Amino acid sequence: xxxxxxxFKSAFSVDSVIFGYDQGDLKVLLIYRGAKPYIGTWxxxxxxxxxxxxxxxxxxxxxxxxxxxxxxxMDQIHTFGKVDRHPLGRVITVAYFSLVKIIDYKLNPSxxxxxxxxxxxxxxxxxxxxxxxxxxxxKNKLKERVRHQPIGFELLPKEFTLSDIQNxxxxxxxxxxxxxxxxxxxxxxxxxxxxxYFQISVAHRPAxxxxxxxxxxxxxxxxxxxxxx
Amino acid sequence: xxxxxxxFKSAFSVDSVIFGYDQGDLKVLLIYRGAKPYIGTWxxxxxxxxxxxxxxxxxxxxxxxxxxxxxxxMDQIHTFGKVDRHPLGRVITVAYFSLVKIIDYKLNPSxxxxxxxxxxxxxxxxxxxxxxxxxxxxKNKLKERVRHQPIGFELLPKEFTLSDIQNxxxxxxxxxxxxxxxxxxxxxxxxxxxxxYFQISVAHRPAxxxxxxxxxxxxxxxxxxxxxx
DNA sequence: TTATTTATTGTATTTATTACACGAATCCAT
DNA sequence: ATGGATTCGTGTAATAAATACAATAAATAA
Numbered sequence: 001x002x003x004x005x006x007x008f009k010s011a012f013s014v015d016s017v018i019f020g021y022d023q024g025d026l027k028v029l030l031i032y033r034g035a036k037p038y039i040g041t042w043x044x045x046x047x048x049x050x051x052x053x054x055x056x057x058x059x060x061x062x063x064x065x066x067x068x069x070x071x072x073x074m075d076q077i078h079t080f081g082k083v084d085r086h087p088l089g090r091v092i093t094v095a096y097f098s099l100v101k102i103i104d105y106k107l108n109p110s111x112x113x114x115x116x117x118x119x120x121x122x123x124x125x126x127x128x129x130x131x132x133x134x135x136x137x138x139k140n141k142l143k144e145r146v147r148h149q150p151i152g153f154e155l156l157p158k159e160f161t162l163s164d165i166q167n168x169x170x171x172x173x174x175x176x177x178x179x180x181x182x183x184x185x186x187x188x189x190x191x192x193x194x195x196x197y198f199q200i201s202v203a204h205r206p207a208x209x210x211x212x213x214x215x216x217x218x219x220x221x222x223x224x225x226x227x228x229x
Numbered sequence: 230x231x232x233x234x235x236x237f238k239s240a241f242s243v244d245s246v247i248f249g250y251d252q253g254d255l256k257v258l259l260i261y262r263g264a265k266p267y268i269g270t271w272x273x274x275x276x277x278x279x280x281x282x283x284x285x286x287x288x289x290x291x292x293x294x295x296x297x298x299x300x301x302x303m304d305q306i307h308t309f310g311k312v313d314r315h316p317l318g319r320v321i322t323v324a325y326f327s328l329v330k331i332i333d334y335k336l337n338p339s340x341x342x343x344x345x346x347x348x349x350x351x352x353x354x355x356x357x358x359x360x361x362x363x364x365x366x367x368k369n370k371l372k373e374r375v376r377h378q379p380i381g382f383e384l385l386p387k388e389f390t391l392s393d394i395q396n397x398x399x400x401x402x403x404x405x406x407x408x409x410x411x412x413x414x415x416x417x418x419x420x421x422x423x424x425x426y427f428q429i430s431v432a433h434r435p436a437x438x439x440x441x442x443x444x445x446x447x448x449x450x451x452x453x454x455x456x457x458x
Numbered sequence: 459t460t461a462t463t464t465a466t467t468g469t470a471t472t473t474a475t476t477a478c479a480c481g482a483a484t485c486c487a488t
Numbered sequence: 489a490t491g492g493a494t495t496c497g498t499g500t501a502a503t504a505a506a507t508a509c510a511a512t513a514a515a516t517a518a
Contacts (some may be wrong), residue, residue: 010239010240010241010278010280011238011278012239012241012310012321031266038296049239049321051238051239052312053312053313054310054311055308055310057308058310077387079305079308079323080284080303081241081284081323083282083283090280092241092323094308094321116389
């Protein structure tokens with residue numbers, strides 16, 4: 001087929017599943033659509049890819065426009081391409097997921113979004129297009145990834161307690177973990193830096209605060225280390 | 230942006246990394262391009278996605294046209310979307326990989342391929358577009374997947390010896406494995422059926438032939454079993 | 459002062475991983 | 489028919505990792 005016949009008829013977009021974590025709950029950032037189609041419904045943020053824009057840059061742009069954040073963990077997860085997935089034409093969409101620290105920024109709805117809001121993952125509204133399928137796919141990817149890469153820390157503030165990270169793992173994986181064994185395994189990797197500080201103003205024994213040692217992780221990876229929790 | 234402005238300017242394609250295994254060597258199926266651009270070079274088989282064709286169907290079509298095979302293991306791996314990856318326009322490509330039993334079929338070059346040929350993975354020619362990047366990505370995906378899903382069997386004939394499957398793992402993972410430990414672990418999963426038959430006409434003690442028990446695997450998966458080698 | 463809440467820590471048991479070598483079965487060459 | 493070449497098939501002991509499990513410590517609130 002002549003490639004020029006194919007042009008003129010199709011387009012591709014990026015949709016972002018932006019995860020956050022707050023108060024023991026995994027959340028996803030949805031926008032309230034201010035543009036057709038499906039105007040007036042909650043949906044995943046996304047946009048058509050610009051012609052002079054790399055695919056990854058497009059995903060970064062969407063995240064930045066919405067949250068003002070850059071330098072955030074982001075990864076492509078899957079491309080969805082059913083013929084009838086978009087009511088206005090043949091549009092395939094490349095799904096990305098991002099992990100952000102909710103605390104770090106303020107939401108900043110854009111031209112195509114009237115409003116943006118965090119929704120608890122266990123109670124999301126019905127979504128248009130194939131966005132429900134995309135969201136489920138992203139949740140499963142996150143479950144897999146969180147066990148093989150230290151990306152859970154991307155969802156927590158820079159300083160966190162061991163209970164914080166355990167609760168996060170329990171939320172994402174939807175299982176319970178043994179406290180002593182979880183800590184033993186995590187600390188055995190020597191990837192946490194003890195800040196020497198403790199929680200303040202909590203109505204119980206304050207917990208130690210740790211930071212994730214990204215530099216050490218990178219150097220261990222070079223040496224063939226593989227993260228697993 | 231109005232979606233109709235975006236149409237008229239871009240297209241998307243599928244490229245397939247088709248792996249086979251023969252005589253202890255992992256192979257990849259390349260076509261000799263008979264169409265522009267890059268006419269007269271070895272490349273990954275691929276084609277533009279038809280407007281009335283689901284993305285996955287497009288990947289199946291490419292494989293079928295080239296090999297006559299359907300019902301083959303196939304999975305999407307990544308979408309490549311640099312602005313300048315295609316010299317004739319803005320084309321993003323969705324990469325798939327397939328695992329086929331080389332023995333099962335005869336190659337069947339199509340309109341866009343003058344010739345198709347298996348190339349040993351350790352000695353592939355330079356490839357056009359970003360196909361080298363795609364191939365490397367696929368090799369790494371295969372390494373990961375083969376350890377967590379029983380897809381290695383897709384590359385072997387229906388009946389195989391324990392040495393066959395071990396050699397395959399050693400080729401794919403590029404490591405050596407201990408014979409006794411590998412067998413112990415593999416057999417402990419109880420996913421192999423002993424056919425009761427043996428190799429014939431080999432100049433050494435003949436090995437037992439096994440089959441992979443796909444039904445049992447599926448039922449174990451339901452029960453939360455997870456494959457790992 | 460006491461009650462409440464969450465943090466911190468170790469050990470014994472079970473399970474999985476690793477390292478390692480020799481007799482058996484077949485074909486081939488003489 | 490014998491001996492040589494080749495690959496097959498098998499078990500155990502040592503080490504490492506995963507699991508199950510509960511009491512004391514430190515803070516605030518009442």
